Amino acid sequence: MTLICVLIWTLLCFIQESSGVQLSFSSASHVLCGSSLSAGSVGQNVVLTQPAAKSVQLNQKVTIDCKASQQVDHFTGSKYFLAWYHQKSGEAPKALIYLTSFTYSGISSRFSGSGSGNGIDFTLTISGVQAEDSGVYYCQSYHSINSQDVYKSESLEAVWEQREIS
Numbered sequence: 001m002t003l004i005c006v007l008i009w010t011l012l013c014f015i016q017e018s019s020g021v022q023l024s025f026s027s028a029s030h031v032l033c034g035s036s037l038s039a040g041s042v043g044q045n046v047v048l049t050q051p052a053a054k055s056v057q058l059n060q061k062v063t064i065d066c067k068a069s070q071q072v073d074h075f076t077g078s079k080y081f082l083a084w085y086h087q088k089s090g091e092a093p094k095a096l097i098y099l100t101s102f103t104y105s106g107i108s109s110r111f112s113g114s115g116s117g118n119g120i121d122f123t124l125t126i127s128g129v130q131a132e133d134s135g136v137y138y139c140q141s142y143h144s145i146n147s148q149d150v151y152k153s154e155s156l157e158a159v160w161e162q163r164e165i166s
Contacts, residue, residue, distance in 0.1 A: 049066075049067045064125075070120070073119075080119045081141060082140070083139070086138075093136075093138065122139060
């Protein structure tokens with residue numbers, strides 16, 4: 001069975017008060033794959049990197065970049081197997097975006113995903129940032145086998161089994 005290496009880019013954000021409420025976004029990187037896993041047929045891990053810390057005022061727009069070290073598996077056109085998740089403190093991760101830019105049912109239209117078309121550069125945009133947008137944001141590469149999406153990682157497998165992603 002082909003395994004995909006899931007490397008997660010994490011964006012930590014917190015609310016800060018100083019002459020008005022401001023969301024401050026800082027980032028940290030987490031690699032959740034063992035060296036024995038490979039990204040599809042590519043044969044090496046896809047490393048996702050993040051930008052420096054950002055700040056944004058409430059009701060403003062913020063973009064969160066996700067850059068892959070090599071092309072993420074391609075679906076069609078400008079669509080790649082790249083997903084975005086949001087996790088609030090103490091809660092399970094919530095799926096936001098799949099196939100680069102498709103928003104899951106029930107997700108606010110304030111969230112949108114895009115890619116540059118090269119399979120390497122991806123962006124999550126949050127328009128009209130609200131306090132409830134605080135949390136951890138993940139971008140995740142994956143692939144499809146026989147029309148079934150495969151998210152495979154030794155480190156993530158237990159998390160997905162124990163927590164329901166809606």
